[in-house]
Amino acid sequence: MxxxxxxxxxxxxxxxxxxxxxxxxxxxxxxxxxxxxxxxxxxxxxxxxxxxxxxxxxxxxxxxxxxxxxxxxxxxxxxxxxxxxxxxxxxxxxxxxxxxxxxxxxxxxxxxxxxxxxxxxxxxxxxxxxxxxxxxxxxxxxxxxxxxxxxxxxxxxxxxxxxxxxxxxxxxxxxxxxxxxxxxxxxxxxxxxxxxxxxxxxxxxxxxxxxxxxxxxxxxVPVSHDLTECHARFPVQYVIRPQTAEHPDYRGYAGQIAAGVFRVGETVSVLPSGRTTTIEGIDALGESVGVAWAPQSVTIRLADDIDVSRGDLLAPADDAPAVTQDVEATVCHVADRPLAVGQRVLLKHTTRTVKAIVKDIPSRLTLDDLSQHPAPGQLVANDIGRVVVRTAEPLALDAYAASRRTGSFLLIDPADGTTLTAGMAGASFAAVTAGAAEAAGTAADDAEWDF
Amino acid sequence: MSTVATVPEGTVHPYALSHLDSLESEAVHIFREVAGEFERPVILFSGGKDSILMLHLALKAFAPAPVPFTLLHVDTGHNFPEVLEYRDRTVAEHGLRLHVASVQEYIDAGKLRERPDGTRNPLQTVPLTEAIQQHRFDAVFGGGRRDEEKARAKERVFSLRDEFSQWDPRRQRPELWQLYNGRHAPGEHVRVFPISNWTELDVWQYIEREGIELPGIYFAHEREVFNRSGMWLTAGDWGGPKEHEKVETRQVRYRTVGDMSCTGAVDSDATTLDDVITEIAASRLTERGATRADDKMSEAAMEDRKREGYF
CATH class of the missing domain: 3.40.50.300 (P-loop containing nucleotide triphosphate hydrolases)
Structure with missing residues (x-):
């Protein structure tokens, strides 16, 4: 057979x-x-x-x-x-x-x-x-x-x-x-x-x-989709500066395109600083290209000699995410030790890791019936809940609904590096379309519930 | 069939990537994460195809700058001469720095004892662990692939090891999205597996696409071999053949390259990359099943070696 x-x-x-x-x-x-x-x-x-x-x-x-x-x-x-x-x-x-x-x-x-x-x-x-x-x-x-x-x-x-x-x-x-x-x-x-x-x-x-x-x-099933509709995002992983006789002035920003499409000549913002510059060249693992897209690993060269380093994000100047220190997210707690309000953690988002504090855990969610439990105080292993986090430095964070790669983060225990929690910024479930809501009947009430 | 918000099936968008491009991009991303977050990374380089692939990906990841890592070879003392020659030539060609941890030196110094079966693969763990401690390597790239072996199927891309290099499969960090958590305490290190998601066939297809040179023993050639436990082993100083084992000349190639005492050759007439790819695609045996005596020892042989700090 x-x-x-x-x-x-x-x-x-x-x-x-x-x-x-x-x-x-x-x-x-x-x-x-x-x-x-x-x-x-x-x-x-x-x-x-x-x-x-x-x-x-x-x-x-x-x-x-x-x-x-x-x-x-x-x-x-x-x-x-x-x-x-x-x-x-x-x-x-x-x-x-x-x-x-x-x-x-x-x-x-x-x-x-x-x-x-x-x-x-x-x-x-x-x-x-x-x-x-x-x-x-x-x-x-x-x-x-x-x-x-x-x-x-x-x-x-x-x-x-x-x-x-x-x-x-x-x-x-x-x-x-x-x-x-x-x-x-x-x-x-x-x-x-x-x-x-x-x-x-x-x-x-x-x-x-x-x-x-x-x-x-x-x-x-389609594995690619029309990337031109996505917000283009490029987290800088590493600065490539050979400083060799052959390449004395080469300075490239290495990374994997997290979403969308980038083109040579495009004006981009560097976040969180907000400076703008132009893409001068894109090196795609051995060849120079005019256009590159997610999830390609490339090296981007910029026209201006501005301060860019690991943890920065390149995005189209007219489509850059807001920069924030206040993160509201849905999380899944993955560690055996709990996550509590007031806890100091590290937040790892794309290529940037910053100090953060858990300000609030407004609710916990039961996945079986989507019932909510307000103010649980802490989350234990396998809990899904909402958290509010304040970071020590600004993050260029998207809503997870708009970009899985740049809307996701980890909370890490600074003491021993344990991965505590997986986070998704923004609202929990996608907005319900009119047609689907009609078909869903009463279930739609649960989906609109904001916990 | 009920479908909401249908996308036409099989639609090809201009921004597609082939599976080799996807795997390449993922591996390059992993190399760059390590370069960005660790102080002293090292690539385990044996001269086998998986480590050759790793080095090729690392060269591409940082071009036109040099690879910001050194190499470490755990030399069992029973390596194929063709492979050692390849190793040294590659190191010289790319201007790399190679550390060698020698099992033979440990045996000569009385710190390790030869096993009754003559196999030196399990003996690599101590020299590897001590080299990691001595050079204070904090990230160690290995060419392990999850399709190789069932314990490796549960391995993370970033795998935390304690100061004894031990792996505890039940205390692994969940790995989500492409967010690799490399936090570790002093003395601990992270094993990193950039080609976790590649299969043997992917490796060969990519080697062909990129025109990567390999040691000749991966291709069919005439060789004096003898049969032990159903595997064709190469005669040599390492301790074979024994008296009752008959040496014969056969046309063989190696699917994996490790210690001569426990790596078997397979009958093959695949002399080109194309032939090898055709042969692998049609093979009914996994590469380790066909060629590794050490994995046949027990159902959990690999898991046990990994727990103790093996690759």
Missing amino acids: TASVQPAEQSAATTLLRFATAGSVDDGKSTLVGRLLHDSKSVLTDQLEAVALASTNRGQEAPDLALLTDGLRAEREQGITIDVAYRYFATPRRRFILADTPGHVQYTRNMVTGASTAELAVVLVDARNGVVEQTRRHAAVAALLRVPHVVLAVNKMDLVEYAEPVFAAIAEEFTAYAASLGVPEITAIPISALAGDNVVEPSAHMDWYGGPTVLEHLET
Whole structure:
């Protein structure tokens, strides 16, 4: 059944899709991931033999594909996934990086981590159970992290006689809910990961479904979009000054374009100072180019000899972000020790790390039902909440909704460097469009709630 | 299928990047983050393809300035001569500074003892750790890839190590967005893996695209080898073959390059980069499964070595 997938044909010009899966073992996530890897020939003979041997040693009859991803001794011993596992597979059309996040243990922290770099999230539900608390939680994380594409995989369709009404009801309920949270694109696919329906090959049991299989969708979902509509942002990482006989006067600002497009001749502001200058040249890892775009790593040369260093941000002079020392954000607390009001922290934003203090924690959010808990005083591991932070120095901070890369930050414990909290500046959920709000019905009330 | 705010499927925008460009940009970003945040970074350089790829990416990241890092090679004393020659030539060509930590010197000084199986890979940990302490390196670039091995699949790009170089997989910092947290206390250091997200095939495709030169042993050649535990090992002073092991001449190449005592060659007629890429794409074995005796020791062999400070 894998005839359509031939890694040997993979060309060097395919694109890359980073995606995340969310769901528990009970939903069949391991089976789905195992099938994607297996059917794209990404699991090789020695790995399968090792899994078969390990499964036998545990007294299991069939090879347990979860052992492919559960890499740590403790995970295998306890039969649980502790950490995000990154998996790699390819088809002739695309290379994939899959962040496989566990459903149970530390689920929020891990799913937030996986979703932070994902362009697509697959949310699994069991067709027999439909949309449950966990499904709503996964949809909320995808919405909070602004994952552009969400796939609802309605699994175990074989156990509900491949019945269209069952699928349609779940798809409608989920789509309404996720749209109300601002998820821009939702694709629902009826599958049976165990039987292989609509994972790689189209199902022979669901004539009523005319959409893509999971793999087809992964292969064709757009990974690039019209960057000219994005706010162009370039955090300076490093100043390149060879000071050699060959390049006595070269001075370039190295960085990875965080968003949008930059062009030679463009007038840019340097933030937070606010000085303006012109882009004189762009060196793209060995060649001079006239235009460069996210996420290219380049070196930008400026026309004027002004003070620019690591931590500064270049942005178009007519589209620069406001500079602020007061940050309001939605955060996910990722450390085992809590975050409290009054705590002194470091805030790492793009290439800039500054001292900061937690001024307020106005609320904590329960992802299952989006209920709010005002003034919790502190946040503990896996909590989602709102925080107000005052920084010692000004930051050129975007709203996370406008720019994932320049709207995100970490709070770090200055004592030992522990990563405490992952932050997203601005409002929590995207504004609800009129159409989606209508479709969402009562759920829209929750989305408009400002906590 | 229910779709909200549909984007036409398969639309190609002018601002797309190929997967190799994406991976290259990510690696360059990681190198530059380290240059911006650390005092004394070093690149682990063995002359193997992954470390050659790292050096190539570092050269591109800082051009036209020189690479702001030195190199460190942990020499097991059982290295392939072709690889050592390549190492020295590369260092000279780019005007780099190379530190060598020698396992042989540790054995000669009685600080390390040869293992009964003759394998020196696990012996690299102590010289590596002491070199890091001695030179006060605070960031150590390794060419580890998450697709290589299941313990490595859980590794962070920035991986904090204590003063004993130990890795605690359960106490890793969550890594979000492209925000790498390199904070560490004096004596601690951070292992950095810029090619975490590359697969073996990506590495070869990129080597072909960039025209990167590799040591000849990566391509098919005639070699005197003998079979031990299902792997073709090269005869040599390191302790092979034993009496009952028959030496024969075969056409082979190396998929990985490590210590001669535990790195196996594979039968191959792939003499060019194109051939190698075709061969890897069709292979049914992982590179470590095919060529590394040390990873076959137990299900958690790599995890255990990593915990103790291995690459």
